Amino acid sequence: MAIKKINVALLGYGYWGTNILRNIVQNPAFGDIWLYDTNEAKAGKAKSQYSQIRIAGSYDQVLDDSNIHAVIVATPTPTHYTLCSAALQHGKHVLAEKPLTTSLAEAEELVALARAKSLVLMVDHIFTYNSAVRKLKTYLSQDQIGQLSYIDSTRINLGVYQSHTNVLWDLACHDISIINYLIDERPSAVSAIAKKNKDYDVEDLAYLFLHYDSGLMVHINTSWASPVKMRRMIIGGEKKMIIYDDIEPSNKLTVYEFDNSIAEDEDKKTLVDYRLGNISIPKFEVIESLKTCLEDFAGAILHQTAPLSDGQSALSVISIIEHAILSLQRGGEKISIR
Ligand SMILES: NC(=O)c1ccc[n+]([C@@H]2O[C@H](COP(=O)([O-])OP(=O)(O)OC[C@H]3O[C@@H](n4cnc5c(N)ncnc54)[C@H](O)[C@@H]3O)[C@@H](O)[C@H]2O)c1
Known part of the structure; x- marks a missing residue:
């Protein structure tokens, strides 16, 4: 079924996650916005600033919710592979912070998984x-x-x-x-x-x-x-x-x-x-730049446009x-x- 608005879950509300959430909230392509941060205080801070967002109690809650179409990963780099892989396996489009992973083999696995499941996989090569x-x-x-x-x-x-x-x-x-x-x-x-x-x-x-x-x-x-x-x-x-x-x-x-x-x-x-x-x-x-990046991600999901900062570009950098x-x-x- 065609998606009209992207229901998205942001993982991580640290230094960069705050910029991402500010941009998602302002982008009309996104519908319901979920946030999951292992640090509950950070999630609470986000909720006090953006009352419309929902706070997930666990990553499994995000993964098991079939109404969530996409996941944005803004957690520390060593966590990217596991979190991205789980999201793709649960049929969710993924935008990961840079670097996608610190292992070419892992990145290749993610790119192959996204391709096999016809899902968007992007990395925020912000520049x-x-x-x-x-x-x-x-x-x-x-x-x-x-x-x-x-x-x-x-x-x-x-x-x-x-x-x-x-x-x-x-x-x-x-x-x-x-x-x-x-x-x-x-x-x-x-x-x-x-x-x-x-x-x-x-x-x-x-x-x-x-x-x-x-x-x-x-x-x-x-x-x-x-x-x-x-x-x-x-x-x-x-x-x-x-x-x-x-x-x-x-x-x-x-x-x-x-x-x-x-x-x-x-x-x-x-x-x-x-x-x-x-x-x-x-x-x-x-x-x-982040606004343009999120527009690219949204366009790839809603209109199947080819994103600039795709999995292949991540593989070359890695x-x-x-x-x-x-x-x-x-x-x-x-x-x-x-
Ligand atoms: N594109 C850019 O210009 C840019 C700029 C800064 C950081 N980054 C990237 O963003 C990522 C995050 O960096 P940061 O500086 O925001 O880090 P940070 O430490 O400030 O924030 C990370 C957040 O993730 C949370 N977290 C950790 N593990 C988690 C998990 N498993 N599930 C959910 N939340 C979890 C932490 O509690 C924290 O709030 C890194 O990969 C970094 O390279 C990109």
Whole structure:
């Protein structure tokens, strides 16, 4: 039977769950909204803010309720696989927070399960729904920046240390999902080096290099150990270079025209004349990324549209990170990606 409004259960009302609930409540595609958080105080707080939501007493209550069409998983990463798998097995569409899982085998299982049951499985690769990133993609798809030469991405801050996932799963998954969205090519190899703070069990600082057959070079710097917060990506092409700075309140994209010419002086020495041309700051409408992501999820369920951040996109990100972790375990060895 066709669904008119999506009855949804949100799992987890922590830092990110609060943003998700605010957006679901405002989205008319969603009908009844349930929340389940193992921490009853958090669920109570949500209820006091949004009286219309219902609080589930257990996850089994959500799973056994055939009126609930979809589950959104915003719980700590190690819980994702079990919670997503149970939801799919009970015939519910799933939107999971990033990363979908921290194991390619588990993610492949979830993707296969969703396919077998004709259910939507999405992951919240939030930056692929970001207005600046989408504007950036128009420059690449309209071939305005020329042959891509490099991408240099920095995502560093004094982060909240997480005992269960390292900085690659927490932060680099954003950069990788953005780069996979911007370009069609996938890396053929990866190398990575990382460090653990002496008091930590997991890596809190990592440098990643993605190698592409086309010659494109990608460098990603992720850290929870930086005194400053930076969210900056530099995209270098033959014709233009673009800086995407997500910290900038309004001018998130700056486009530099670029040219270089080669001449020889009297002594036949090669002289390279680098020139930057016009600098522009494109204007674009800014829409909250989570709003667009939830619209994509709703569209996929109600109108069977193909979601952008689907299970396949999750597999690619997870595969790259798994290979990067293998590389750092082998002292930065270049690892081919199958
Ligand atoms: N897309 C983004 O930009 C973004 C940003 C932040 C976090 N995240 C992701 O969101 C997820 C949650 O992160 P967070 O920072 O909100 O964590 P958090 O610790 O602040 O919140 C997690 C919540 O889940 C609850 N919980 C734990 N186990 C549960 C279970 N089995 N069933 C129901 N509730 C349970 C906890 O009580 C807590 O309230 C992580 O996977 C993280 O990577 C994504």
